[in-house]
Amino acid sequence: MMTAPNTAMNVLRDAGLDVERLRADFPILKLRVNGKPLVFLDSAASSQMPQPVLDRWIRYQTTQHANIHRAVHYLSETATAEYESARRKLQAFINARDESEVVFTSGTTDAINLVAHGYGRRFIGAGDEIVLTTLEHHANIVPWQMVAEEKGARIRVVPVNDRGELAMEEYLKLLGPRTRLVGVTHVSNALGTVNPVREMIAAAHEKGIPVLVDGAQAVPHMNVDVQALDCDFYAFSGHKMFGPTGIGVLYGKAAWLEKMQPFKGGGDMILSVTFEKTVYNTIPFKFEAGTPPIAAAITLGAAVDYLAGIDMAEIQAHDTDILDYATREINRIPGVRIIGTAEKKAGVISFTVDGVHPHDVGTLLNDEGIAVRTGHHCAQPVMQRFGIPATSRASFAFYNTLPEVDALVAGIKKVQKVFG
Amino acid sequence: MQMTDSKQLYQEVILDHNRKPRNWGVLEGATHKAEGHNPLCGDHLKLTLRLDKNSVDAINVEGESCAICKASASMMTTVVKGKTRGDAEQLVQEFRDMATGKLDHEHQPHHLGRLTVFAGVRDLPTRVKCAILPWHTLHAALNAQESTTTEADADPMHTPLGNA
Numbered sequence: 300m301m302t303a304p305n306t307a308m309n310v311l312r313d314a315g316l317d318v319e320r321l322r323a324d325f326p327i328l329k330l331r332v333n334g335k336p337l338v339f340l341d342s343a344a345s346s347q348m349p350q351p352v353l354d355r356w357i358r359y360q361t362t363q364h365a366n367i368h369r370a371v372h373y374l375s376e377t378a379t380a381e382y383e384s385a386r387r388k389l390q391a392f393i394n395a396r397d398e399s400e401v402v403f404t405s406g407t408t409d410a411i412n413l414v415a416h417g418y419g420r421r422f423i424g425a426g427d428e429i430v431l432t433t434l435e436h437h438a439n440i441v442p443w444q445m446v447a448e449e450k451g452a453r454i455r456v457v458p459v460n461d462r463g464e465l466a467m468e469e470y471l472k473l474l475g476p477r478t479r480l481v482g483v484t485h486v487s488n489a490l491g492t493v494n495p496v497r498e499m500i501a502a503a504h505e506k507g508i509p510v511l512v513d514g515a516q517a518v519p520h521m522n523v524d525v526q527a528l529d530c531d532f533y534a535f536s537g538h539k540m541f542g543p544t545g546i547g548v549l550y551g552k553a554a555w556l557e558k559m560q561p562f563k564g565g566g567d568m569i570l571s572v573t574f575e576k577t578v579y580n581t582i583p584f585k586f587e588a589g590t591p592p593i594a595a596a597i598t599l600g601a602a603v604d605y606l607a608g609i610d611m612a613e614i615q616a617h618d619t620d621i622l623d624y625a626t627r628e629i630n631r632i633p634g635v636r637i638i639g640t641a642e643k644k645a646g647v648i649s650f651t652v653d654g655v656h657p658h659d660v661g662t663l664l665n666d667e668g669i670a671v672r673t674g675h676h677c678a679q680p681v682m683q684r685f686g687i688p689a690t691s692r693a694s695f696a697f698y699n700t701l702p703e704v705d706a707l708v709a710g711i712k713k714v715q716k717v718f719g
Numbered sequence: 720m721q722m723t724d725s726k727q728l729y730q731e732v733i734l735d736h737n738r739k740p741r742n743w744g745v746l747e748g749a750t751h752k753a754e755g756h757n758p759l760c761g762d763h764l765k766l767t768l769r770l771d772k773n774s775v776d777a778i779n780v781e782g783e784s785c786a787i788c789k790a791s792a793s794m795m796t797t798v799v800k801g802k803t804r805g806d807a808e809q810l811v812q813e814f815r816d817m818a819t820g821k822l823d824h825e826h827q828p829h830h831l832g833r834l835t836v837f838a839g840v841r842d843l844p845t846r847v848k849c850a851i852l853p854w855h856t857l858h859a860a861l862n863a864q865e866s867t868t869t870e871a872d873a874d875p876m877h878t879p880l881g882n883a
Contacts, residue, residue: 655786656760656761656762656784656785656786656788657760657785658760658785658787658845658846658849659729659785659786659787662728662729662843662846663729674759674760675759675761687761688758688760688761688783689760689761717729717734718734718737718738718786
């Protein structure tokens with residue numbers, strides 16, 4: 300079908316996504332780095348913010364800011380209304396049944412720690428088991444190790460095959476009478492593998508086991524419907540979905556959140572306090588002690604609005620185009636190996652260059668204005684599984700283009716030439 | 720942070736030592752040895768040396784690492800061979816100072832000679848630990864320390880001021 304010379308423009312699908320118009324919304328993408336146009340391929344670590352989202356932050360701070368849930372004055376009531384409005388936007392974004400099931404946290408890590416503390420410490424005991432997968436980010440490993448160590452519980456790990464896909468038959472075998480929780484990432488940050496979380500949740504639920512899904516890498520790439528997934532917990536971060544850092548969400552089924560103990564004590568999470576007894580607030584406020592990052596939460600709401608203006612199906616089609624194109628082009632470079640070749644992937648290509656350490660790759664690509672992540676991606680078990688200390692990782696968002704992939708490919712070839 | 724074009728760092732001499740590291744392997748009859756390991760990035764060196772009458776009679780390194788670390792290790796072995804223990808330790812300090820920007824190699828006295836090809840690393844704060852790992856490993860070996868690292872708290876660029 301494609302007989303024309305292989306350039307990026309020739310394979311640009313006639314997609315509905317107007318990438319150039321969207322790129323214009325992101326001021327940072329106009330930067331030049333080392334004299335070259337910035338090619339930002341590190342959105343899996345943190346994505347960039349579009350102007351309407353940046354503007355929301357400024358508008359909040361300049362016209363609406365005061366502390367929330369406290370005073371009766373105009374600004375406090377405005378800030379409270381906007382903060383709670385942001386919560387409802389997030390509720391709609393993941394299709395939670397009720398806004399009380401949306402807990403604002405500082406990010407995915409904070410959200411998982413909340414579950415480890417609030418659920419783990421209450422419901423996991425000696426001899427119990429926590430099932431995690433090889434693909435987990437350290438944020439979904441370490442909190443559980445802390446619970447396991449404290450309670451005398453055991454962590455069981457679902458292995459992956461050579462393509463970076465979970466071994467489902469092994470997973471099913473690991474679900475036992477002592478399993479108290481399954482923790483699984485929706486999309487692997489290191490390899491891009493999209494895990495079959497819906498099937499995994501169904502299988503766990505057959506045995507009455509709750510499931511926590513780490514959705515940090517999924518929300519920028521696909522529609523997430525927590526009711527359709529039927530997950531018990533879903534954690535994600537604002538700054539990986541075109542919002543600010545310092546804000547994230549823990550979705551939890553109300554039935555679980557009601558039973559869980561608070562993670563942090565303080566103001567706003569109580570109904571009444573005496574030195575004899577404190578009555579905790581209702582959910583979600585029970586989990587939001589102290590003054591939250593109000594501006595960040597409201598700005599994350601604006602990111603949801605921004606995303607609502609783009610058809611997620613078009614984002615996914617664009618995602619697939621970029622990933623397919625980059626996979627094909629990188630595979631064409633002799634001496635370059637893609638780590639993670641799962642059937643279903645989103646947003647990430649990890650690769651190694653023969654004879655060149657990833658840090659040398661990253662430093663030399665930076666000379667070309669290309670930003671990739673190098674290292675173990677906070678997923679050392681994945682690296683160990685593939686017998687490598689580190690990879691270079693290019694990750695994509697809807698604002699990336701096929702010519703940027705060409706720049707990456709040219710950059711990799713240049714690295715090889717330097718090391719010739 | 721002003722980023723230097725790293726091609727100033729990836730010079731032919733460094734690339735050459737990366738391709739053909741000198742004194743590579745394990746030394747038979749070593750009197751001193753140490754391992755340098757930066758687990759976060761995967762750099763891992765084994766250093767063996769023989770001290771004879773307080774001089775470095777022979778020194779070998781082997782391991783897996785990035786080009787900056789490997790070339791630094793290779794050039795280090797060629798430079799410290801034949802040096803007294805005291806001179807070797809002085810080079811460790813000077814190399815570290817140059818890499819962290821504390822020593823202005825163009826205007827201050829030093830004994831680094833062609834090791835100044837690594838000066839550009841001071842503009843790449845995340846790579847300083849790569850360049851100095853071999854030197855820290857040498858220091859460890861000379862001081863009967865079994866292993867060392869230049870990551871995390873041991874990374875000189877990791878301090879609040881970035882130049883400690």
